[in-house]
Amino acid sequence: MQEELFTSGRNIPHIDxxxxxxxxxxxxxxxxxxxAAGLLFFMAIITLMEKDKEYPTVVKYASIIPPIALSLGLLALIYDLKHPLYAWQLYMTVRIESPMSWGAWVLLVTTPMSFLWVISYWKEMFPKWNIKFNWFQKLEAFLAKNRKYMAMAFIPLSIVLGIYTGILLSAFNARPLWNxxxxxxxxxxxxxxxxxxxxxxxxKTxxxxxxxxxxxxxLIIVELGLIIHMLMGMYAGSEVQLEAMQLLVGGEFTLMFFGFVVILGLLVPAVMELTELVGFKVPVAIPAILVLIxxxxxxxxxxxxxxxxxYLY
Structure with missing residues (x-):
């Protein structure tokens, strides 16, 4: 019997x-x-267009969600880290070519700013919660006066934050579905x-x-177009990209992707919203909940x- 020793890169624990x-x-x-990125973007646009009186939900009440969402998201991220106590090291350097570095710094700026935005509307949103500290009242007045400058900053920050959530995956070239x-x-x-x-x-209106x-x-129509573009790009790609796409089209994730994302999460809400826009009475909460799910x-x-x-090698 002849024994052969060979080395393979296909058995690296947790990686391959x-x-x-x-x-x-x-x-x-x-x-x-x-x-959070979506809410901050609309909040900033409505403010800069000086339509905040017409659309109070956008600039005031919905603004409560971003600081909570970002805080919970960061907690989830830290929870997932192997060594959470070393998370601070992300802020010891700036790497322009690293999506993770971009995300870390954008979150560092955006999260506290989202809390400051809520403080700027504190009296209007929580009239019964009268905080009598002099420093808080001065901060609230200052933020309310400079709300437009915060809105100007939120537009690029929200766009970078929204794109970053996708680029974080697409920068991982070793995985065909993400590449x-x-x-x-x-x-x-x-x-x-x-x-x-x-x-x-x-x-409320x-x-x-x-x-x-x-x-x-x-946005749903645009998203459907981008999904079609992604699928067509994969189908026109190499063998490994075709294998990756089979997970979504005919594979174990087909029901989740087409059933919950494309049909229930996009097509059904689009039809319901279109039906409502042409004059039929539709409970708007249903398509909104489906989009979120x-x-x-x-x-x-x-x-x-x-x-x-x-990739095969």
Missing amino acids: PSLEIWHWPISVYLFLGGL NAILGPLFLTSGLSTGAAAIILMA AKEKHLFGKIDLV GGLVFRFVMVEAGQITR
């Missing part, structure tokens, strides 16, 4: 043949980051859509619901399926 180090907290983190330039715009669009859906759920119903419909499931599918895919 499939990646097993990103679990549910990462999916939750990506969803909450995208949701796709369309993920950045796709995750940004999905984040804007979930943000619009959250505003619809919280809206028919005018707000109608406007963001139209906005969400447009679809956005969350989409992150879970992309994170889980992407870790299974790999």
Whole structure:
């Protein structure tokens, strides 16, 4: 009997043949980051257009969600870290070529700013909670006076935050499903859509619901186009990309992807929102909830399926 010794790179624990180090907290983190980005973007746009009196839900009541979402997302991220006590080391350097570095610094700026925005509307949102500390009242007055400057900063910050949630995956070239330039715009669009859906759920006037119903419909159409573009790009790719795509089309993630994301999370809400816009009475909460569920499931599918895919060598 002849024995042969060979070395293979296909048996590296937690890395190959499939990646097993990103679990549910990462999916939750990506969803909450995208949701916060969408809300911050609309909040800033409405403020700069001086429509804050017409759309109070966007600039005031919905603004409570981003600081909570970002805080919970960061907690989920820290929980998932192997060595959470070393998270501070991300802020010891700036690497322009690293999506994780971009995300860390954007979150460092955006999260406290989102809390400051809520403070700027404190008296209007919580009239019964009268905080009598002199420093707090001065801070509130200062922030209310300079609200537009914060809105100007939120536009680029929210766009970078929304795109970052997708680029964080697409920069991982070793996984064929993630190695796709369309993920950045796709995750940004999905984040804007979930943000619009959250505003619809919280809206107090028919005018707000109608406007963001139209906005969400447009975003859903764009998102469907980007998903089709992603699938067609994969089908036109190499053998490993075809194998990766089979997880979504005919594989173990087909039901989750097409059933919960494409059909229930995009097509059904689009039809319901279109029906409502042409004059039929539709409970707007249903499509909004479906969009939010679809956005969350989409992150879970992309994170889980992407870790299974790999290049052959």
